[in-house]
Amino acid sequence: AQTVTQSQPEMSVQEAETVTLSCTYDTSESDYYLFWYKQPPSRQMILVIRQEAYKQQNATENRFSVNFQKAAKSFSLKISDSQLGDAAMYFCAYRSLISNFGNEKLTFGTGTRLTIIP
Amino acid sequence: NAGVTQTPKFQVLKTGQSMTLQCAQDMNHNSMYWYRQDPGMGLRLIYYSASEGTTDKGEVPNGYNVSRLNKREFSLRLESAAPSQTSVYFCASSRRSSGSLTGGWETQYFGPGTRLLVL
Numbered sequence: 001a002q003t004v005t006q007s008q009p010e011m012s013v014q015e016a017e018t019v020t021l022s023c024t025y026d027t028s029e030s031d032y033y034l035f036w037y038k039q040p041p042s043r044q045m046i047l048v049i050r051q052e053a054y055k056q057q058n059a060t061e062n063r064f065s066v067n068f069q070k071a072a073k074s075f076s077l078k079i080s081d082s083q084l085g086d087a088a089m090y091f092c093a094y095r096s097l098i099s100n101f102g103n104e105k106l107t108f109g110t111g112t113r114l115t116i117i118p
Numbered sequence: 119n120a121g122v123t124q125t126p127k128f129q130v131l132k133t134g135q136s137m138t139l140q141c142a143q144d145m146n147h148n149s150m151y152w153y154r155q156d157p158g159m160g161l162r163l164i165y166y167s168a169s170e171g172t173t174d175k176g177e178v179p180n181g182y183n184v185s186r187l188n189k190r191e192f193s194l195r196l197e198s199a200a201p202s203q204t205s206v207y208f209c210a211s212s213r214r215s216s217g218s219l220t221g222g223w224e225t226q227y228f229g230p231g232t233r234l235l236v237l
Contacts, residue, residue: 004160035225045161045208045228091160105176106153106210106226108160 002027002094006109013082014117020067021077021112023092033095034068034075035106040088048090051075079114087116120144122229124209130235131199139194139232141209149212150192151176151226152184154205161208167192199236207232 003026013019025034036048051059051068059066063083067076079086092109122143131137143150148169153161153176163176167186181203183195192211196203210226 037228043206043231043233045210047225047227050225105163105166106151106161108162110158110160 002029002032002096002107004092004094004107004109006092006112008112009110010113010115012115012117013079015082015084017082018078018080019082019114021079021090021092021114023075023077023109025073025075025092025094025107027073027094027096029096034066035093035095036064036066036075036077037091037093037108038086038088039091039111040085045091049077082116084116084118087114089113122209122211122227124207124229124232126232127230128233128235130237131196132237133200135199136195136197137199137234138196139207139209139234140191141193141229142191143209143211143227143229144190145211145213145227146189147211147213147227148189150186151210151212152182152192152194153208153210154178155208155231156205164194164207196234199234201236203234204236205234207234 005024032053034051038046038048049059049061049064058068063080065078089111091111094107096105125140151166152164155161162178165184167173170189173184185193208231209229212226
């Protein structure tokens with residue numbers, strides 16, 4: 001079974017600075033997807049960024065980028081120019097297939113609470 | 119599009135009571151999911167439905183039942199609520215992929231959550 005580990009329960013960063021959230025995972029599969037979801041105080045789960053395991057190029061979405069190290073099974077999220085609206089819980093998630101119908105099963109880490117200091 | 123909607127937003131139950139959490143999506147997605155979120159444990163899959171008329175157990179199905187009423191709606195039922203079921207429940211949906219991991223993104227879209235307190 002796949003596992004996802006986020007070893008930083010809490011992080012804080014000064015507004016406009018850069019912060020990196022860590023995520024490691026364990027799997028025996030060779031192809032899979034990885035995701036970062038953001039959960040603000042509203043509790044809505046919002047997709048931040050996603051990465052295909054077979055792609056060597058790191059995904060980027062505006063101020064958000066990942067450092068994907070497949071051999072090390074590491075998938076960190078970098079937030080540049082941090083803004084007050086970035087304050088939230090961030091969850092790393094692994095996607096595997098659970099049936100022949102091509103369903104997604106998301107395995108989540110325990111989350112990192114990010115605080116932005118004005 | 120409203121996306122994924124859930125009702126109710128918040129519910130208090132007494133031990134032994136039953137209730138149904140409702141979920142609906144208007145994105146024409148085939149697959150739907152129920153997760154629970156507990157402090158310090160991330161989200162865990164309770165049940166999922168690949169398509170209308172099919173349901174399967176996830177990681178933590180005990181104490182729950184589900185119904186895929188039609189393509190849009192996927193309900194979660196607690197027949198006899200227990201304090202251990204106090205949690206935040208999320209419904210999610212996604213398009214069915216082509217069956218290939220490289221067939222494209224099948225991102226899951228989440229509802230706003232239902233906070234359930236069992237006394």
